[in-house]
Amino acid sequence: MNILEEIVVRKRTEVAGAKRNTPVSELEASPFFKREIISLKSSIEQRHSPAIIAEFKRRSPSKGEINSRVKPAQIAKDYQNAGVTAMSVLTDTVSFGGATHDLIMARQQVNIPLLRKDFMIDPYQIIEAKAIGADAILLIAACLSPNQLKELAQTAQQYGLDVLMEVHSQAELESHLNKYVSIVGVNNRNLKTFDVSIDTSLKLAELIPNEFVKISESGLKSAKEIVTLHKVGYQGFLIGETFMKSSDPGKSCQEFLQSIDQLLNPKATL
């Protein structure tokens, strides 16, 4: 079994446990259930310059410990002040050291769209995402059959949540894309081997139909890469480790946004 298959097997057990502990009726009673969703898709579209989605990520299977000291509430405020378009919060505990509570903490601080980052395999997790205050969910093509992905995407749409579908290849794009998806993310990291290359985003850019917002995910380290990918059609950029490995992720994020601005408007600094 590769790491992704192992995670999916574990998720099934976790979801079964969560369903026993917290029935759907209880999720639906959460105060967040009634809040108005802030569309991730529209927020990215409205920003005509590169839209950064900054991630809260304590650790990962590929990198191990990244930052265990910072708190999601503080980082959410700092990312928002830095000028990000949205924030992604990893809610998987075993592999990423996250928790649904992290997303709740972020939600209480900010009014930018929040992406629940997890391995979604069951409609229950979508209802849970809404109950903790998320605005969008991630569906990973490599974890789901085309039909499963479509059903989950349709469920998310019914609950008003935007769907970011993650692909890593042309084959996944062609087999899994459906009308309930609003954003397509190309993961530069192969989740089976952990190899990272932004060539994946460069290659797939023109294959994503224009009605979908395009995002490039993972391994992004420099403003120059962002500008290159923006030119080939990516509007959003999901960045975790580059910010989180700093002792002050908000500051690192702010400096990153400034260097993108400087590359795009060199005259503004004169």
Ligand SMILES: O=P(O)(O)OC[C@@H](O)[C@@H](O)c1c[nH]c2ccccc12
């Ligand atoms: O920390 P990075 O390399 O900037 O990557 C962020 C994000 O793209 C990555 O965390 C991610 C992309 N797809 C995922 C799926 C599951 C877990 C994590 C991810």
